[in-house]
Amino acid sequence: MNQAHRAAKAFLAQHGRAPLGVWSAPGRVNLIGEHTDYNDGFVLPFALPHRIAVAAAPREDGLLAVTTISDNGRAQPAAPVAVADLEPGSVTGWPAYPSGVAWALRRQGYDIGALGGDIGAMGGADLVIAGDVPAGAGLSSSHALECAVALALLGLLGHELDAGDAPSRQQIARWVQHSENDFVGAPTGLLDQTASLCCTKGNVLFLDVRSGESEQVPFDAAAEDLAVLVIDTRASHSLADSAYGERRRGCERAAELLGVAALRDVAVDDLPSALGRLPGELAPLARHVVTENARVLETVELLRAGKMAQIGPLLTASHESLRDDYRISCAELDVAVDAALSAGALGARMVGGGFGGSAIALASTAILDDVRRAVNAAYSERAFTLPRLFVAVPAAGAGRDETAEDRQTDKNEHDA
Ligand code: GLA
Numbered sequence: 582m583n584q585a586h587r588a589a590k591a592f593l594a595q596h597g598r599a600p601l602g603v604w605s606a607p608g609r610v611n612l613i614g615e616h617t618d619y620n621d622g623f624v625l626p627f628a629l630p631h632r633i634a635v636a637a638a639p640r641e642d643g644l645l646a647v648t649t650i651s652d653n654g655r656a657q658p659a660a661p662v663a664v665a666d667l668e669p670g671s672v673t674g675w676p677a678y679p680s681g682v683a684w685a686l687r688r689q690g691y692d693i694g695a696l697g698g699d700i701g702a703m704g705g706a707d708l709v710i711a712g713d714v715p716a717g718a719g720l721s722s723s724h725a726l727e728c729a730v731a732l733a734l735l736g737l738l739g740h741e742l743d744a745g746d747a748p749s750r751q752q753i754a755r756w757v758q759h760s761e762n763d764f765v766g767a768p769t770g771l772l773d774q775t776a777s778l779c780c781t782k783g784n785v786l787f788l789d790v791r792s793g794e795s796e797q798v799p800f801d802a803a804a805e806d807l808a809v810l811v812i813d814t815r816a817s818h819s820l821a822d823s824a825y826g827e828r829r830r831g832c833e834r835a836a837e838l839l840g841v842a843a844l845r846d847v848a849v850d851d852l853p854s855a856l857g858r859l860p861g862e863l864a865p866l867a868r869h870v871v872t873e874n875a876r877v878l879e880t881v882e883l884l885r886a887g888k889m890a891q892i893g894p895l896l897t898a899s900h901e902s903l904r905d906d907y908r909i910s911c912a913e914l915d916v917a918v919d920a921a922l923s924a925g926a927l928g929a930r931m932v933g934g935g936f937g938g939s940a941i942a943l944a945s946t947a948i949l950d951d952v953r954r955a956v957n958a959a960y961s962e963r964a965f966t967l968p969r970l971f972v973a974v975p976a977a978g979a980g981r982d983e984t985a986e987d988r989q990t991d992k993n994e995h996d997a
Pocket of ligand 1: 934
């Protein structure tokens with residue numbers, strides 16, 4: 582059963598009525614372009630087939646009531662909150678993610694708390710959430726949740742994605758980021774939300790974060806006898822949150838000292854002189870960001886030229902830069918990358934925020950089993966929890982899912 586069906590079925594069981602609709606959004610991996618998004622740079626993510634689905638229907642008491650469905654099917658309802666009372670700090674824990682989205686949309690004039698139009702008198706929503714994006718794996722499960730909630734709330738308000746009067750996907754991504762930064766309190770960039778909303782099946786999304794310009798670049802690894810293996814290390818280190826903010830502030834300070842708006846504005850050729858003007862602790866951060874942006878551009882050139890197998894060294898260089906200059910890797914990520922490379926992978930790197938989460942390896946399909954075995958063996962040797970391994974193929978971005986009711990309506994219209 583896919584996640585949309587799970588969510589719809591659980592909604593019916595929980596509320597005794599069918600949802601008005603189901604919307605879902607995927608997790609992501611980033612092929613390359615790590616910690617470049619908040620430096621106004623370039624990223625190249627693709628959507629995973631793993632999704633978070635939100636079944637939703639309006640309420641009449643102004644409350645937002647969110648229930649999650651665990652893997653074993655158990656419903657976990659959060660305490661309902663009044664949409665009108667949502668303010669940063671008013672909701673904590675996982676319910677802050679859906680609540681923050683309702684808050685951010687309200688600030689843009691999309692007020693789920695006033696659904697019937699009777700200013701604040703009515704409205705609210707029931708949301709039931711099911712998903713299979715591994716949590717805590719650096720694959721953006723929280724952003725998938727936020728994006729699916731955003732689409733569901735907008736859908737309930739009559740602004741179906743991609744319809745004439747609907748906000749654009751990139752606009753929604755910015756509002757989700759606003760929720761994450763200012764309601765949840767995580768200073769993240771735009772990579773994950775944009776990936777979840779704007780990626781398309783079969784492609785990687787080449788995004789210039791500064792201009793918002795994007796291009797869908799075909800990425801059919803199987804056609805080249807290649808595969809992207811995702812290695813979820815199942816490790817997560819407590820440093821992750823504080824280190825992210827520190828790195829971000831370091832980059833902003835470096836840009837300020839160099840007199841540019843963002844590190845994106847430093848050209849690779851100017852790097853040696855720029856580094857000479859930065860204090861010792863900031864120079865490696867700048868070096869990572871500037872070289873990583875260049876690696877994204879090179880990767881895109883190679884993909885456009887049909888030379889996928891040649892991107893391997895760029896992926897590995899990205900890992901080395903994140904490990905040595907940005908210093909956000911950890912033993913589990915390094916062991917996974919090294920094992921994959923020694924087994925013959927063309928390239929491998931950590932993805933996401935760092936200090937745990939997932940790595941990816943690009944390998945020929947002929948040696949994929951060797952790579953899997955090598956990574957497992959290296960983990961066993963060090964007594965690490967064995968990683969979760971899967972091959973990822975670019976899947977579709979967020980959207981409304983067809984439910985049994987939609988199909989019934991279509992059939993009735995067809996029969997009439
Ligand atoms: C996390 C953040 C993103 C991005 C990546 C690193 O996933 O949410 O905005 O900064 O880390 O590339």
